[in-house]
Amino acid sequence: MAPPRAFSLYEVNVRVWLTELSRPLGRRATLDDIPDVELDRLAALGFDWIWLLSVWQTGTASQRVSWSNLGWRREFEETLPDLGEDDVPGSGFAVTGYTVHKNLGGDAALARLRARLRTRGLRLMLDFVPNHTGLDHPWVETHPEYYIHGSADDVARAPQNYTTVKGEHGELQLAYGRDPYFPGWPDALQLNYGNPATQEAMLAELLKVAGQCDGVRCDMAMLVLPAVFERTWGVRSEPFWPRAIPRVRAEEPEFCFLAEVYWDMEWTLQQQGFDYTYDKRLYDRLREGRARPVREHLLAELDYQNKLARFLENHDEARAAAAFAPGVHEAAAIITFLTPGLRFFHQGQLEGRKWKVSPHLGRAPDEPVDPRVEAFYARLLAVLRQPVVRDGRWRQLECVPVWDGNWTWDDFVAFAWEGTGERRLVVVNYAPHRSQCYLRLPFADLSGRSWRFEDQLAGAIYDRAGNDLQSRGLYLDMGPWEGAVFALEDARP
Secondary structure, eight states: OOOOOOOEEEEEEHHHHHHHHHHHHTSOOOGGGSOHHHHHHHHHTTOOEEEEESOEEEOHHHHHHHHHOHHHHHHHHHHOTTOOGGGOOOOTTSEEEEEEOGGGTHHHHHHHHHHHHHHTTOEEEEEEOOSEEETTOTHHHHOGGGBOBOOHHHHHHOTTTEEEEEETTEEEEEEEEOOTTSOOEEEEEEBOTTSHHHHHHHHHHHHHHHTTOSEEEETTGGGGSHHHHHHHHSOOOOOSHHHHHHHHHHHOTTOEEEEOOOTTOHHHHHHTTOSEEEOHHHHHHHHHTOHHHHHHHTTSOHHHHTTEEEESOOTTSOOHHHHSOTTHHHHHHHHHHTSSSEEEEETTGGGTOOOOOOTTOSOOOOOOOOHHHHHHHHHHHHHHTSTHHHHSEEEEOOEEOSSTTOGGGGGEEEEEEEETTEEEEEEEEOSSSOEEEEEOOOOSOOTTSEEEEEETTTOOEEEEEHHHHHHTOEEEEEOTTOEEEEEEEEOOO
16 A cells, blocks of 8 residues: 655644734735735645634633733743734634634635635645633533533632633633643633533534634644543543544545644544644654654654654744754754654744744744745755655665764664655764764665765765665765755666
């Protein structure tokens, strides 16, 4: 069976995008104002998916919390020193209804944008937030039984996890949405997955969303797993995803599910039906700056790796240009985006932006483009558009010492792509010093001829004897954090 295609996804904070578009228009931009030329650009770069972050309706109660929370405000002011209240529309994950926010143009504007994306071969991904709702979701009044309840004692004892909500039916003590390791999110209320009616209501919401897009990124998808939910709340629940995902696919067979997931629960969610799961483990190992843990991570079975979403930044992580030093950034990107799975990029990453923009904000700071980073990503994306690294077969390669006592062989990460009569070798010296190794090549037809190695990133060309390649491997002597993507071809005219 052929391996699955390696798709590319681009995450856009749609509120930030529309704020930028509003300036030249002299009015508030909507989804209808996203220019065709920009959609053409994203398609030409090779993206398959556009994830629009924060399209759904949110409420004023959660927005007020975002503005008044002192810890969050300090973060916002670091990002935007001239912060104003209009810059803080509130978290896009404090959803009060799965209808497109009126400020973005509503459901009809999204439908028109989706149609424009489709004509360019682009598919639309949106958010689904299974764990919680905004503070002023209509269910607080109409279905309070959908939420985790507490008591006045809980509010007094753990105000970071419980709050009192006043409504038409009096006061309710409800839990903030949270995960088991941190205090609650004070702009969100926790749904009770121990209540079958809650699960049915959320399934209905998911089906509604599935009619408006081609896939969903499920926020903190592991929080509604029965084991996690019971550990957090002491409440038993039935599995949600193994029932919900087939229901959606019965109506939308090609619908895609991407899970934000941590705590080594990626395989669990893949087994429950998710097409892709976040690969935070690779990101963390790259941040460590050592090759061996990265190689060990890439030893996993391809059935697992093909369903991992590989990233260097997203709206929750520090900007790649800030988290990784120059040189390290490029080396980490070559490894991340030329492994199997979903290639996940973030708005501003290609330009070298350094300021992380909270999903509570609707405006980003003005930052100059880093021409060095921009030029690198232009070259890398050109490589990623090549069929051999989208549809081909991937395998990790072995590096061995060049001489006794040469320990720097351990600093290499290397792998091959092969398909459609083409071969690519990806090699990175993931270390702060010069390193050498012999790279064992997996091809049986090297002997008896000369082979040309053309670096698709830097343009350098090397000819090597096939007999030597077959017997010893490809000799590599690379500088600190140096990487290359070689096209391997017969050197004969």
